[in-house]
Amino acid sequence: MSSVIKEYRTVKQIAGPLMLVEGVEGITYGELTDIKLSDGSARRGRVLEVTGDRAMVQVFEGTSGLSPQDVKVKFLGKGMELGVSIDMLGRVFDGFGRHIDDGPSIIPEKYLNVNGNPMNPFSRDYPNEFIQTGISTIDLLNTLVRGQKLPLFSGSGLPHSRIAAQIARQAKVLKTGERFAVIFAAMGITFEESEFFAADFRRTGAIERSVLFMNLADDPPIERIALPRMALTAAEYLAYEKDMHVLVILIDLTNYCEALREISAARREVPGRRGYPGYLYTDLSTIYERAGRIKGKNGSITQIPVLTMPEDDKTHPIPDLTGYITEGQIMIHRGIHAQGIYPPVDVLPSLSRLKDKGIGVGKTREDHADIMNQLYSAYARGKNAKELAVVLGESALSEADVLFVKFSDAFEDQFVRQGENENRSIEESLRIGWDLLTMLPKSELKRVRDAYIEKYYPKK
Amino acid sequence: MNGNQGKVVKVSGPLVVASGLTGARMYEMVRVGEANLFGEIVEIKGDDYSIQVYEETEGIGPGQPVVRTGEPLSVELGPGLIRSIYDGVQRPLDALAKDFGDYIVRGAERPALDRSKKWDFKPVAKVGDRVSAGDVLGTVKESSLVVHRIMVPPGKSGIVKRINPVNGNVDTEIAVIDGADGPFSVTMVQKWPVREPRPVARKLPPDKPMTTGQRVIDMFFPMTKGGTACVPGPFGSGKTVVQHQLAKWADAQIVVYVGCGERGNEMTDVLLEFPHLKDPASGEPLMERTVLIANTSNMPVAAREASVFTGIALAEYFRDMGYSVALMADSTSRWAEAMREISGRLEEMPGEEGYPAYLGSRIASFYERSGNVICLGSDGRGGALSIVGAVSPPGGDLSEPVVQATLRVVKVFWGLDDKLAFSRHFPAINWLTSYSLYQEVVDHGVDLTLEGKWSVNRKRAMTILQREAELEELVRLVGIDSLAHDDRLLMQAAKMIREDFLHQNAFDDRDTYTSLPKQYRLLNTILFYYDEARKALREGVPLDALLKLDVLDDIARAKLIPEDTPEQFAALEKKIADTTRAAAIMR
Numbered sequence A: 001m002s003s004v005i006k007e008y009r010t011v012k013q014i015a016g017p018l019m020l021v022e023g024v025e026g027i028t029y030g031e032l033t034d035i036k037l038s039d040g041s042a043r044r045g046r047v048l049e050v051t052g053d054r055a056m057v058q059v060f061e062g063t064s065g066l067s068p069q070d071v072k073v074k075f076l077g078k079g080m081e082l083g084v085s086i087d088m089l090g091r092v093f094d095g096f097g098r099h100i101d102d103g104p105s106i107i108p109e110k111y112l113n114v115n116g117n118p119m120n121p122f123s124r125d126y127p128n129e130f131i132q133t134g135i136s137t138i139d140l141l142n143t144l145v146r147g148q149k150l151p152l153f154s155g156s157g158l159p160h161s162r163i164a165a166q167i168a169r170q171a172k173v174l175k176t177g178e179r180f181a182v183i184f185a186a187m188g189i190t191f192e193e194s195e196f197f198a199a200d201f202r203r204t205g206a207i208e209r210s211v212l213f214m215n216l217a218d219d220p221p222i223e224r225i226a227l228p229r230m231a232l233t234a235a236e237y238l239a240y241e242k243d244m245h246v247l248v249i250l251i252d253l254t255n256y257c258e259a260l261r262e263i264s265a266a267r268r269e270v271p272g273r274r275g276y277p278g279y280l281y282t283d284l285s286t287i288y289e290r291a292g293r294i295k296g297k298n299g300s301i302t303q304i305p306v307l308t309m310p311e312d313d314k315t316h317p318i319p320d321l322t323g324y325i326t327e328g329q330i331m332i333h334r335g336i337h338a339q340g341i342y343p344p345v346d347v348l349p350s351l352s353r354l355k356d357k358g359i360g361v362g363k364t365r366e367d368h369a370d371i372m373n374q375l376y377s378a379y380a381r382g383k384n385a386k387e388l389a390v391v392l393g394e395s396a397l398s399e400a401d402v403l404f405v406k407f408s409d410a411f412e413d414q415f416v417r418q419g420e421n422e423n424r425s426i427e428e429s430l431r432i433g434w435d436l437l438t439m440l441p442k443s444e445l446k447r448v449r450d451a452y453i454e455k456y457y458p459k460k
Numbered sequence B: 001m002n003g004n005q006g007k008v009v010k011v012s013g014p015l016v017v018a019s020g021l022t023g024a025r026m027y028e029m030v031r032v033g034e035a036n037l038f039g040e041i042v043e044i045k046g047d048d049y050s051i052q053v054y055e056e057t058e059g060i061g062p063g064q065p066v067v068r069t070g071e072p073l074s075v076e077l078g079p080g081l082i083r084s085i086y087d088g089v090q091r092p093l094d095a096l097a098k099d100f101g102d103y104i105v106r107g108a109e110r111p112a113l114d115r116s117k118k119w120d121f122k123p124v125a126k127v128g129d130r131v132s133a134g135d136v137l138g139t140v141k142e143s144s145l146v147v148h149r150i151m152v153p154p155g156k157s158g159i160v161k162r163i164n165p166v167n168g169n170v171d172t173e174i175a176v177i178d179g180a181d182g183p184f185s186v187t188m189v190q191k192w193p194v195r196e197p198r199p200v201a202r203k204l205p206p207d208k209p210m211t212t213g214q215r216v217i218d219m220f221f222p223m224t225k226g227g228t229a230c231v232p233g234p235f236g237s238g239k240t241v242v243q244h245q246l247a248k249w250a251d252a253q254i255v256v257y258v259g260c261g262e263r264g265n266e267m268t269d270v271l272l273e274f275p276h277l278k279d280p281a282s283g284e285p286l287m288e289r290t291v292l293i294a295n296t297s298n299m300p301v302a303a304r305e306a307s308v309f310t311g312i313a314l315a316e317y318f319r320d321m322g323y324s325v326a327l328m329a330d331s332t333s334r335w336a337e338a339m340r341e342i343s344g345r346l347e348e349m350p351g352e353e354g355y356p357a358y359l360g361s362r363i364a365s366f367y368e369r370s371g372n373v374i375c376l377g378s379d380g381r382g383g384a385l386s387i388v389g390a391v392s393p394p395g396g397d398l399s400e401p402v403v404q405a406t407l408r409v410v411k412v413f414w415g416l417d418d419k420l421a422f423s424r425h426f427p428a429i430n431w432l433t434s435y436s437l438y439q440e441v442v443d444h445g446v447d448l449t450l451e452g453k454w455s456v457n458r459k460r461a462m463t464i465l466q467r468e469a470e471l472e473e474l475v476r477l478v479g480i481d482s483l484a485h486d487d488r489l490l491m492q493a494a495k496m497i498r499e500d501f502l503h504q505n506a507f508d509d510r511d512t513y514t515s516l517p518k519q520y521r522l523l524n525t526i527l528f529y530y531d532e533a534r535k536a537l538r539e540g541v542p543l544d545a546l547l548k549l550d551v552l553d554d555i556a557r558a559k560l561i562p563e564d565t566p567e568q569f570a571a572l573e574k575k576i577a578d579t580t581r582a583a584a585i586m587r
């Protein structure tokens, strides 16, 4: 490999975010480039394809204002790296890992390639430790565990940012003496949204144990492709080298995917569904699969990706492919939001696939699974009856169905609804669940073992 | 001219083009670049050799060397496969973890079969025996469930010149055979190119059921030994759980589980769980009959394309020993996507949705490697290889190319339904749209052992479910009250079939597996209630009384009745008869 760093003024084509440099030598795939303009400004690029002496370079800041005669391209002979250090905590970075706050420069302990390597499945440890988020619909019904990737599927205008911030603020395990960090990776969100998070982190002091990576709506879109990889590299460093339990919030993956589509279109690749590249699944998995735990390591990486579903459509490629990779999903619902309920979690289509491993004796409480199933099925029955009533009128409902409709309303009002700063313990969530179930005759509680009814049924 | 070493010309993601490899063949393995990455030639155009590379290609560039190996992508076959976990090109993940750490680094390499492990070889053949391909030379006890048969490799034959019991690693010579071209040595290991089906003496139509312990499958949409099935469904509908359940409970002697482009945690789950689960037939840990192939979604796509072939080559090898083997591939859609990605980089003319035009024929040739066979070898032993592939269609849309290409070849369709999954009816196999073309074959076998009533009951139950679907339409329009009472009773029976029979919780120790006799009794109990209740209804018992009998709760719990207590079912039927009769007298 060439050790001399080479500079070229031979840009021949510029199209979309791509640039073709000719006459190059010793260039390798994935190599990072520095692009210098005559006005002294600089941009970054990455080699996407190299054929003979021609290299195709993706320009992260975009090509606007570039002219083939005016740029000098320097190939750096290495892939994209992040300098990591424990001092990153409390700091704010851009999509390239350059700090953008007023603090001093970080002196890296070392540099890590941001693409990482795939974790060996043999080395993985199965996620099974309960994380209490303080939100009943998650803790009791869609339990999050350490090392899981559990996305929020939302829509534009819905309060997913507030929910994500609440999770970041409240998440804890029922053990003490462990070290936490939050990594916040913002991709293409608005200044207001990002400020909401930053302010919240500052207000609660969480900023001290957080690392923020920010690419806002008016920042270069292609930079969004690098950003989650930077954030996850920092997360891996903190989790596996500094023994921290890291919660990574990635928001908003929809913007990330759009950046990917832009590049794919510029390369004239055969598009998959809705113009997104055929490798969108694989690309997303290289982000989401970086969640997890490793045998023999103390730290862990838990991911809460947030995405806004175009037109609230779950079958759109972005939520669809995400759902195929993540371990469940929390659905944020426009209708429930319109009813004025916060957090508007739609319980029925939400699912944590790892919940069973994180609940029960020694983790939460013995009756957790039964209560979960009972609440779920009673709520489902109530919702069904309600739908029926819409078609056939209230009078078509049986006595029992009327009761279940009442139950489901109360469930939304007392169990789903909670304050933005209300941090419910799992005991508290269980108690609310039990209280609600007293609305139904005991004979209807078929999913709860008799012994638990005996022990936990609220005494009037 | 023969070019043993060429040069990289182009790099585009997992695809590398090299020149100067004159003489290289399609699907030959090469080593690429200074990092010495594994790759396989997938297209030759003049002096341009396109190579799909199994490892991340960052740092590879024009001018770097490409070296031929002269061999196609092959697997190592021999003792030590069982209990292993491999990546898509048969690198042992446990050994890689031990030697290279928690991440899979480039260029990491370890032999597929552990050379430090010693095996006891016991000869079966004797000196002077005339042997040919597939004949068993001797055996090695590979695990508590598997006796590994060391066979004469395909294409070889001769007279046994020397054979002795030995203890050694797989490279140890176990026999010398005098062949047509002189004597050759046989060890415990052979190599086989993964893309080539291993030969058999004869293929037969599948004729034996492969039971799975899953009620909806065994009863309604059964599978055979040597058959093919697919499980399509949107995300979260239960494909992986179905595949895991089959890997656990199918009555196959060997299970090869290919995690193809799916989650790392799901492989970890199998790795951690299987050693603790007991095979219902033998009581031994399930891991003792299992081989895992893990190409998780974040591993390089080219290796994903290969992983399915790696898996099937291993499966065929065990089939050749005379075992019944089941291969699960989760998910074939990721495999197809890998083909699509490579095809796109090759700038091939795309077919539907960007998939290559040969998608259908690749899928067909994969499933065609299944079968119920007479193996090579003079003892005429039979073997079987069943394939179950998960399919993950975008948005759950069954009209997409991978599902359609799969349905053209497989004989069993377990269609997963997200509506059922949402209402937590698991397994979410839609009973109205799924089918099995093996039904008659299986009925024939099972009816012989179960009073001949297996198929009769099944047909009745299915009729009830189909009628329920029609009635539901009606109910949606006019409400349940306007239905005739016998229709409402039928709705009750259908609900019981759904909830008390079809619904099966994979995570409940008592419910996760049900034997055929118990499946029969369980369904029979529900139908018995239906018959009794209909009788009572005709005698004037009010419908409401029949829908509220306490015994319904007992029926709902009947799925938890222990396997070896048929008397409990007899008692339950008696209770049903008694209480319906009591209701009749009451009025």
Ligand SMILES: Nc1ncnc2c1ncn2[C@@H]1O[C@H](COP(=O)(O)OP(=O)(O)OP(=O)(O)O)[C@@H](O)[C@H]1O
Residues within 6 Å of the ligand: A323, A324, A325, A352, A353, A354, B233, B234, B235, B236, B237, B238, B239, B240, B241, B242, B262, B392, B426, B427, B428, B504, B505, B506, B507
């Ligand atoms: N038989 C079952 N019993 C109980 N729960 C089940 C069963 N089948 C599926 N589930 C539930 O459904 C969830 C999703 O199932 P699974 O992971 O198999 O879906 P999938 O179709 O493989 O999804 P993906 O395409 O995203 O991989 C499981 O985590 C479990 O909670």
Ligand SMILES: [Mg+2]
Residues within 6 Å of the ligand: B239, B240, B241, B262, B330
């Ligand atoms: Mg799955």
